[in-house]
Amino acid sequence: MRLLKWLMGSTAGLMLISCVTINIYFPAAAAEKAADRIIEDVWSRDEAPAQPATPDETSQLNQNLPIAMQVLNWLVSPAQAEANLNINSPSINALQAKMKQRHERLHPYYQTGAVGLTSDGLITLREASAVPLKDRNTVNTLIAEENQDRKALYAEIARANGHPEWESDIQETFARRWISNAAKGWWYQQGGSWQQK
Amino acid sequence: MSAKKRYLIALTVLLLVATTSVRAIEQIAIQIGDWSSEQVDINALQVEINLLTNGFFITATAKSVQLTEPFGLLSDVRLRCDSLRWFSGQIDCQAGEIEFSHAKWGHQTVNFKVQSQAAEERYQISVNGIDIEQGELNVELDYQQGKWQTHLNGKQIALSSLMTYLQPYINPSQLTVLSQWNISAVADIDAKLSGQALQLNSATIDGTLNHVSFTNSTGQYVGEDLAATLELTLQHDAENWVWQQTLSVDNGQTYIEPVFLDMAEQSIIIQSEGQFSTEEKVWQITDLQFQQGESLQANGILNGQNTQLKRLQMQLTSANLGQLYQDWLQPFFPGSSLSRLQTTGQVNANVLWQPEQYQVTLALHSVSLKDEAERFSVENLDGKLGWTNDDSLLPVNLSWQSASLLSVPLGGSSIKAEVSQNQIQFTESFSLPVLDGGLTLNNFQLSLEEASGLSWQFEGVLSPISMSQLSPLLGWPELQGKLSGMIPQVRYAKEEINVDGALLLKLFDGSMVIKDLRLQQPFGSLPQLYANIDINRLDLQTLTNTFDFGTISGKLDGQIYNLRLSNWQPVQFDALFETPDEDPGRRRISQRAVNNLSQIGGGPTAILSRGFMGFFEDFSYKKIGLSCRLMNSICQMDGIEPTEQGYYIVKGGGLPPWINVVGYTRKVDWPELIARLKAVSHSDGPVIQ
Numbered sequence: 001m002r003l004l005k006w007l008m009g010s011t012a013g014l015m016l017i018s019c020v021t022i023n024i025y026f027p028a029a030a031a032e033k034a035a036d037r038i039i040e041d042v043w044s045r046d047e048a049p050a051q052p053a054t055p056d057e058t059s060q061l062n063q064n065l066p067i068a069m070q071v072l073n074w075l076v077s078p079a080q081a082e083a084n085l086n087i088n089s090p091s092i093n094a095l096q097a098k099m100k101q102r103h104e105r106l107h108p109y110y111q112t113g114a115v116g117l118t119s120d121g122l123i124t125l126r127e128a129s130a131v132p133l134k135d136r137n138t139v140n141t142l143i144a145e146e147n148q149d150r151k152a153l154y155a156e157i158a159r160a161n162g163h164p165e166w167e168s169d170i171q172e173t174f175a176r177r178w179i180s181n182a183a184k185g186w187w188y189q190q191g192g193s194w195q196q197k
Numbered sequence: 198m199s200a201k202k203r204y205l206i207a208l209t210v211l212l213l214v215a216t217t218s219v220r221a222i223e224q225i226a227i228q229i230g231d232w233s234s235e236q237v238d239i240n241a242l243q244v245e246i247n248l249l250t251n252g253f254f255i256t257a258t259a260k261s262v263q264l265t266e267p268f269g270l271l272s273d274v275r276l277r278c279d280s281l282r283w284f285s286g287q288i289d290c291q292a293g294e295i296e297f298s299h300a301k302w303g304h305q306t307v308n309f310k311v312q313s314q315a316a317e318e319r320y321q322i323s324v325n326g327i328d329i330e331q332g333e334l335n336v337e338l339d340y341q342q343g344k345w346q347t348h349l350n351g352k353q354i355a356l357s358s359l360m361t362y363l364q365p366y367i368n369p370s371q372l373t374v375l376s377q378w379n380i381s382a383v384a385d386i387d388a389k390l391s392g393q394a395l396q397l398n399s400a401t402i403d404g405t406l407n408h409v410s411f412t413n414s415t416g417q418y419v420g421e422d423l424a425a426t427l428e429l430t431l432q433h434d435a436e437n438w439v440w441q442q443t444l445s446v447d448n449g450q451t452y453i454e455p456v457f458l459d460m461a462e463q464s465i466i467i468q469s470e471g472q473f474s475t476e477e478k479v480w481q482i483t484d485l486q487f488q489q490g491e492s493l494q495a496n497g498i499l500n501g502q503n504t505q506l507k508r509l510q511m512q513l514t515s516a517n518l519g520q521l522y523q524d525w526l527q528p529f530f531p532g533s534s535l536s537r538l539q540t541t542g543q544v545n546a547n548v549l550w551q552p553e554q555y556q557v558t559l560a561l562h563s564v565s566l567k568d569e570a571e572r573f574s575v576e577n578l579d580g581k582l583g584w585t586n587d588d589s590l591l592p593v594n595l596s597w598q599s600a601s602l603l604s605v606p607l608g609g610s611s612i613k614a615e616v617s618q619n620q621i622q623f624t625e626s627f628s629l630p631v632l633d634g635g636l637t638l639n640n641f642q643l644s645l646e647e648a649s650g651l652s653w654q655f656e657g658v659l660s661p662i663s664m665s666q667l668s669p670l671l672g673w674p675e676l677q678g679k680l681s682g683m684i685p686q687v688r689y690a691k692e693e694i695n696v697d698g699a700l701l702l703k704l705f706d707g708s709m710v711i712k713d714l715r716l717q718q719p720f721g722s723l724p725q726l727y728a729n730i731d732i733n734r735l736d737l738q739t740l741t742n743t744f745d746f747g748t749i750s751g752k753l754d755g756q757i758y759n760l761r762l763s764n765w766q767p768v769q770f771d772a773l774f775e776t777p778d779e780d781p782g783r784r785r786i787s788q789r790a791v792n793n794l795s796q797i798g799g800g801p802t803a804i805l806s807r808g809f810m811g812f813f814e815d816f817s818y819k820k821i822g823l824s825c826r827l828m829n830s831i832c833q834m835d836g837i838e839p840t841e842q843g844y845y846i847v848k849g850g851g852l853p854p855w856i857n858v859v860g861y862t863r864k865v866d867w868p869e870l871i872a873r874l875k876a877v878s879h880s881d882g883p884v885i886q
Contacts, residue, residue, distance in 0.1 A: 086829045090868070091723055091763035098722075129416035133452040137528045140455060144532025145722075152722035156763060159725075162828060 026169040027085055034085040034157070035170075035177040038092075042099045043181060089160045095153045099146065106142055115143060116187035116194060121154065121175035122147045126187055126194060150174070223248045238263035252282040252289075262297070271297040286316045301361055303328065318342045330358040332383075346391040356382040382409040400431040409449065423449030423460065438473045455528035463490040463520075471499075478503045485511075492520035497548075509550040518542040518564060534720035537569040542578070558583035558591060572720055575600040577609075583616050584645075591616040603719075604670050607631055620644040634662035634681070652690035658683055664704060671765075674744060678704035682711075693717045705743070707735035707752070726762040731755075734777060737821075747790025751821065752782045767827065775822030775837060786847060786856070787815045794846055794858050796873060797823075812854075819850025823860075832865045 106123075109115040109131065116126035123143055125131075131139050154174060158167040179188045179197075186197050225246045232239035241260035246253055255278045262271040274297040278290040290311040298304045305328055312321040319341040327334040332353035339346045357380075367375070388402040409423035425446040432439045447464035450457070458465065471482040482499040497511030515521040522540040530536045542564030549556045559582050567574040577598035583591035596611035608630030614623045623641040636659050643653035661679040668676040682700035689695075696714035703709075710731045717725040732755035741749045755774035760767065776784065786794075822837035823846050836844035840859050849855030 089763065089768050089830055090766040091768060094764055095723060127416070129412065129419075133419055133421060133450045133457055134459065136452050137455060137457055137531070140528070141531040141536055144536070148532050148722045152718075156723055159761070159763070160768060160829060 026163075026166055028169075028173065030085040031166075031170055031173040032177060034087045035174045036181065038087060038096055038153070039174075039177055039181045041096060042103055043183075044100075085157065086161055087157055089156070092153065092156055092160065095149050095156065099149050099153075102142060102146055102149075106146065109139060109142075110183070110186045113185075113187045113196070114139065116189060117178050117182060119175055119179075119189045119191075121171045121178060122150055124189075236265055249280070252280050254279055255281050269300065271299055273298050286314060288313045288315075329354050329362070331355065332358070344391070344393050346389070349386065349388045349390070351384065351386040354384050354386060356380060356384065377414045378411060379413075380409075380411040383407045396433070397431075398433045400429070402427065402429040402431075404429075417454040418452070420451045421449055423451065436474050436476045438475065440472070441470045443468045455531075456525060457528065458489070458524060463492060465489045489524070490520070491515070491517040492524055506550075507552070509548065511546075511548045513544075513546040513548065515544045518544050534568070534572065539565075539567040539569060541565045554587050556583065556585040556587065556589065556591065561595070571601075571604065573600070573602050580611075584619075584621075585616060586619050588618055593621060605631065605667065606670075608635075614641075619646055631659075632662050632666045634660045634679075636660075650691065652688070654686060654688040656684065656686055659700065661703075664702070676704060676743065677739070678702065692721065694719060705735040705737075705739040708733050723764050724762075726760075726765070728757075728760045730757040730760060732757070732774070736782075741790060746793055748787040748815070749785070749790045749821065750782065751784035751818075752777055752780070753821070768830075769827055771824075771826045773822070773824040776820045781820075784818050784821070784851065785815045786818050786821070788813065791816065791847070791856060791858055795860075797846075797860075797870065816849065816854050816856040817851035818847045818855060820845075821847045825865075827867055830867045832867050832870055834860060834863055834865055836860055 106115060112127075112130045114125065114127050114130035115123055118124050123146055125139065125143055128136065151171075154171040155164070155167050157170050158164050179190075182188060182197050184197050187194050188197065189195075227244045227246075229239075229242040229244060232242050239259045239262050242257065243259070244255070244257045246255050248254075255276075257274075257276045259274045260272065262274050263269075264271065274295070276293070276295045278293040280289075280291045282289045282291075288311070290309070293309045293311065294306065295309060296304075296306045307327050308325040310321075310323040313319070319339075321337075321339050323335075323337040325335045327336070329351070332351060332355060334349065334351045334354065336350075337348040364372070384404050384406050386402065386404040388400065388404075390397060390400045392398045404427040406423070406425045406427065409425060410421050412419045423446055425444055428441075428443045430441045443466065445464060445466040446460045448461050450459050450461070452458075466486070466488040468484070468486040469482050470484045471480060473480040479502045480500070482497075485495075485497045485499060487493065487495040493513060493515050495511055495513045497509060499506060499510075500508040518540045521544065522538060527536060527538070543562040544564065545560040545562075547556075547558045561578050561580060561582070564578040565574075565576045566578070575597050578595065579597070580593075580595035582593045582595055585591055593612060593614040593616055596609070598609045600607040600609075610627065610629050612623065612627055613625045614621050616622075621643045623638070627638045627641060629636045629638070636657055638655040638657050641653065641655040643651070645651050659680065659682040661681040664676040664678040664680060667680060668674065680700065680702045683698060684696060684700070685698040687694065687696050694714075694716040696716075698712075700711040700714065701708060702711065710733070711728050712731070713727070713729045715725075715727040717727075732753070735753045735755075737749040737751050737753050740753070741747060753774055754777040755772065757770050757772045759769060759771050761769040820837050824835045826833040834844075836846045836859075837848060838845050843859045843861040845857060846860045847856065847858035849857050
């Protein structure tokens with residue numbers, strides 16, 4: 001009887017511990033995938049529409065499906081959301097669209113090395129002299145606004161997934177992925193010094 | 198000096214003396230060879246003297262002349278004086294020419310005039326045509342018993358070439374500073390200097406500078422292709438230097454981080470008068486004037502010691518706030534809520550600064566500010582305001598014609614307040630018209646501390662605002678009702694607004710109470726709004742008619758807890774709506790409403806019930822209820838009670854015919870649900886036969 005009590009007690013204890021531990025894990029692989037999806041979209045400079053447009057498209061498609069199929073769709077989509085880090089909220093989409101639009105204007109400055117990627121997932125003015133005087137303040141503003149949006153994005157992804165405490169993990173993940181996805185010739189910070197891709 | 202050389206010199210002098218007294222000799226050529234002294238080493242010197250009626254014609258050549266640094270070696274030196282006069286201790290050369298080559302100065306042919314009166318220790322020298330690369334320099338020097346005056350006149354002198362001449366005179370620490378800068382300019386310069394021995398006493402310098410460019414190594418301070426004129430006078434008396442200066446720049450561009458000025462568009466003039474004591478290193482600018490067209494005019498008095506500013510007092514005037522903002526204000530707030538404003542109007546300012554103490558007062562005339570992102574605006578702002586960190590009291594008296602905040606128009610109003618010690622406090626209660634209602638603020642207090650940043654708080658009353666006016670401005674369907682509230686306290690600190698107390702929204706004959714309202718970064722990239730909302734006794738008939746949903750009658754209670762709006766869009770909440778247990782009213786639901794509800798809850802009911810639904814217009818129900826827990830774009834749905842496979846959204850009861858609506862879907866994609874709701878309210882509803 002005692003043995004049984006002890007077994008039940010410790011099993012319950014183990015379950016409790018395991019419940020707690022699950023919550024602490026940061027889904028690193030999913031975060032990398034999510035970061036890549038956003039980065040690829042923000043930095044893609046083709047004329048194709050941005051990814052965030054998809055929910056509207058699917059809902060339009062769904063309206064033409066039989067109702068039973070729609071029900072099935074509803075049941076399936078949450079399952080995917082659980083496996084990934086969700087990056088498909090209206091505010092994330094809005095930020096992403098703003099950043100994508102801004103990238104058109106920032107792109108030449110990445111190319112010339114005037115602007116570089118920092119090791120904490122932001123950008124900074126690296127080589128002021130590569131920017132014509134009259135454009136200096138425009139570039140400063142672009143950088144400040146981009147950094148605000150990036151910080152807001154990291155915080156929002158964490159909040160939207162129910163874990164505001166993941167913000168710094170998400171920022172770190174993004175920092176690595178921005179650098180990894182950067183085009184040849186762009187500058188990034190590593191260990192306090194500048195490197196060129 | 199070797200004995201042989203001494204002998205040679207003595208011989209030369211003897212010969213020279215001899216020639217003056219013996220008229221028969223009209224030309225003497227002397228081969229001196231090498232000449233050496235402490236200051237000079239001359240190699241292969243030859244002198245030729247011709248006797249003229251009014252003096253001598255003299256030429257001298259040397260293979261090389263080695264002078265002490267910084268002059269160095271002159272080679273192929275040829276000196277000529279067409280008319281050398283020598284009488285009663287005075288030696289004149291009215292027209293001379295010297296020619297030589299130098300490693301740095303190149304080949305030079307320079308005209309000179311010399312007049313010397315050795316007895317009176319007076320020497321007058323004028324040198325013309327010194328080539329400095331593409332430019333030319335003329336020098337006149339008048340020296341008498343230790344006092345001297347000089348007049349320098351340079352044309353097209355390149356600063357870079359001047360630096361090669363000046364380098365030896367600049368001390369190493371100054372050279373290190375200069376090496377971090379890249380400076381170039383071409384100058385026409387006219388300078389009159391006077392002094393005694395090695396001391397400069399006065400200077401008057403007029404200069405025209407062209408193609409001035411400078412940059413430091415980090416590129417934070419840059420000038421490109423500037424054109425300027427400079428007038429400077431300097432006077433030294435006892436221990437003080439007194440100066441007057443005017444600099445006007447009328448071409449080119451500068452970037453002095455973070456300010457960019459285009460002088461081609463608007464020239465600037467800087468004038469100053471002041472004095473500097475060499476002993477104590479104390480300086481005073483008694484009159485400083487700065488002029489940049491309409492954008493900014495400033496004048497002031499500055500005091501300091503060494504490189505430290507000790508006191509500043511300035512008056513600033515801008516007749517064109519738009520230009521002032523663009524040039525001088527905007528660059529200081531990149532990316533902030535103040536970084537994209539359209540501004541017009543006039544401003545006067547007084548600034549008083551001393552270490553750890555400052556006072557700023559502003560007078561505004563017809564000032565309008567408008568955020569380009571349309572988050573806020575104010576029109577025709579007039580009056581006075583100020584800011585100080587000391588304990589003096591500065592009055593604030595501001596009024597404006599109209600304003601707006603987050604697309605909600607606000608009326609004109611005025612503020613009376615006092616500023617002291619980094620704080621502003623309203624001296625009268627302040628009313629702000631908001632649509633047909635208004636916000637009254639009491640005990641408003643704002644402080645701006647270096648450590649904690651901006652914070653403010655007030656107590657307020659929101660008098661009823663019509664939702665019919667407010668709702669379209671917020672992008673909602675037109676709602677009937679009133680928004681009002683008693684707000685014990687609103688606090689802003691660390692970019693977060695906290696509202697204590699509750700806002701009351703009277704809607705659909707019921708009420709919504711908004712509590713625990715928090716707003717983070719209201720003007721940031723992604724404003725976050727948090728709240729808990731209680732909903733009491735909404736009239737469903739009014740509500741369903743507003744949204745064209747079909748008709749449901751009865752009352753509805755509800756709650757929306759843990760609400761979070763991100764960028765004004767709902768992204769998270771726990772919501773529950775249901776028929777109240779007490780006094781639920783007459784409860785009927787129309788066929789169309791049943792269909793629409795069943796669509797929200799997963800659809801199948803609509804298919805199942807088609808058979809008999811067509812017979813009736815509406816049905817009675819006992820209870821209606823739906824909950825949605827939104828998270829991660831997924832709405833977790835539930836109803837009033839479970840059935841075998843789903844949950845009841847509507848449970849029938851009362852007089853027949855009655856109907857049950859059952860939902861089967863537990864998880865609904867939120868954007869899709871919204872799309873469906875929109876589709877429902879815009880569609881004519883399903884046709885049932």
